[in-house]
Amino acid sequence: EIVMTQSPATLSVSPGERATLSCRASQSVSSNLAWYQQKPGQAPRLLIYGASTRATGIPARFSGSGSGTEFTLTISSLQSEDFAVYYCQQYNNWWTFGQGTKVEIK
Amino acid sequence: QVTLKESGPVLVKPTETLTLTCTVSGFSLSNARMGVSWIRQPPGKALEWLAHIFSNDEKSYSTSLKSRLTISKDTSKSQVVLTMTNMDPVDTATYYCARIPRGWYYFDYWGQGTLVTVSS
Numbered sequence: 001e002i003v004m005t006q007s008p009a010t011l012s013v014s015p016g017e018r019a020t021l022s023c024r025a026s027q028s029v030s031s032n033l034a035w036y037q038q039k040p041g042q043a044p045r046l047l048i049y050g051a052s053t054r055a056t057g058i059p060a061r062f063s064g065s066g067s068g069t070e071f072t073l074t075i076s077s078l079q080s081e082d083f084a085v086y087y088c089q090q091y092n093n094w095w096t097f098g099q100g101t102k103v104e105i106k
Numbered sequence: 107q108v109t110l111k112e113s114g115p116v117l118v119k120p121t122e123t124l125t126l127t128c129t130v131s132g133f134s135l136s137n138a139r140m141g142v143s144w145i146r147q148p149p150g151k152a153l154e155w156l157a158h159i160f161s162n163d164e165k166s167y168s169t170s171l172k173s174r175l176t177i178s179k180d181t182s183k184s185q186v187v188l189t190m191t192n193m194d195p196v197d198t199a200t201y202y203c204a205r206i207p208r209g210w211y212y213f214d215y216w217g218q219g220t221l222v223t224v225s226s
Contacts, residue, residue: 001169034212036153043202043216044153055214087153091211094166095143095155 002026002090006098012106019075021101023088028068032092035064035073038100039084047086048073078103108132110142110203110217117223118193128186128203128217135181136161139208142186144177146199147219154199158206159186195224 003026013019023033031051036044046055048064051071061076075082083105088098114126128142135142141160147153157177158166167175176189186203200221204213 032211036213043219044213045216046212046214049210049212049214089153089212095158095211097153097155099152 002029002093002096004088004090004096004098006086006088006101008101009099010102010104012104013078014106015080016077017106019078019082019103021073021075021086021088021103023066023071023073023098025069025071025090029090029092031067032090033064033066033071034089034091035062036087036089037082037084038087044087075103108205108215110205110215112201112203112217112220114201114220114222116221117225119226120194120224122193124188124190124193124197124222126188126190126201126203126220126222128188130184130186130203130205133205135179135184135186137208138162141206142179143204143206143213144186144188145202145204145213146197147202148196148199151199153202156190156201157188193224198222198224 005024007022033051035048038044052064063074065072085100085102087100109131111129143158144156156168157175159177174191179186200219202219204216207214
C-alpha cells in the first residue's frame with residue numbers, strides 16, 4: 001500500500017498570505033495525485049487532479065505541482081473561505097489519502 | 107447534474123452487518139470506464155478508502171478490510187451497495203460514496219455522507 005504523508009499537520013496563515021502544503025508518497029505515483037478541500041460538516045471537494053490541473057470552477061489562486069513522490073499545493077493569497085482541511089490522494093495504485101493539513105487563521 | 111446520496115442506518119450494534127446504499131443520478135453506472143467508491147472518515151480523522159466498483163463490475167477492496175467488505179451495484183436502480191460485516195465501535199464514521207469520471211481515477215463528485223455510529 002502506498003502511504004501518503006502530509007506536512008505540516010497544521011498551518012497558521014493570515015488572510016492574504018501564501019500557503020504551501022506538502023505531500024510525500026512512499027513510492028512513485030507519477031502524476032496520479034489529487035488534492036481535496038474539506039470544510040467542517042461537508043464532503044471533500046476536488047481541487048486539483050493530475051498533480052497540477054485545477055478542477056472545474058476552482059480559482060486560479062490554487063495551484064499544484066510535483067511528480068513522483070513529492071507534491072505541493074499552493075494557495076497564493078488566502079481568502080476567508082480557504083480555511084479548511086486539505087487532503088492529498090494518490091490514485092496510481094488504487095487509492096490512499098494523506099492525513100490532512102489544517103489551514104487555520106493566524 | 108451529477109449527484110450521489112448515501113443512505114442506511116445511523117446506529118448499528120457491535121457484531122452486526124452494516125448495509126449502505128449509494129443512489130446516483132446524472133450518470134449511469136454502466137457508463138464505460140466509470141466507477142463508484144466508498145470512503146469513510148472517523149470523527150476528527152482522515153479519509154480512508156474502502157471499496158470500489160467499476161462499470162464492468164470489476165471490484166477492488168482495501169487490503170486491511172477486504173475480509174469484511176462486499177460491494178455491488180444495481181444499474182437499473184442506479185445504486186451501489188456496500189456491506190461491512192462484524193461492525194465494531196472503531197467503525198464509527200461518516201461514510202461517503204464518490205464517483206470517478208470516465209478514464210480517470212480521482213473522485214470528482216461526492217455524496218454528502220452518512221454518519222454511522224456503532225454502539226450497543
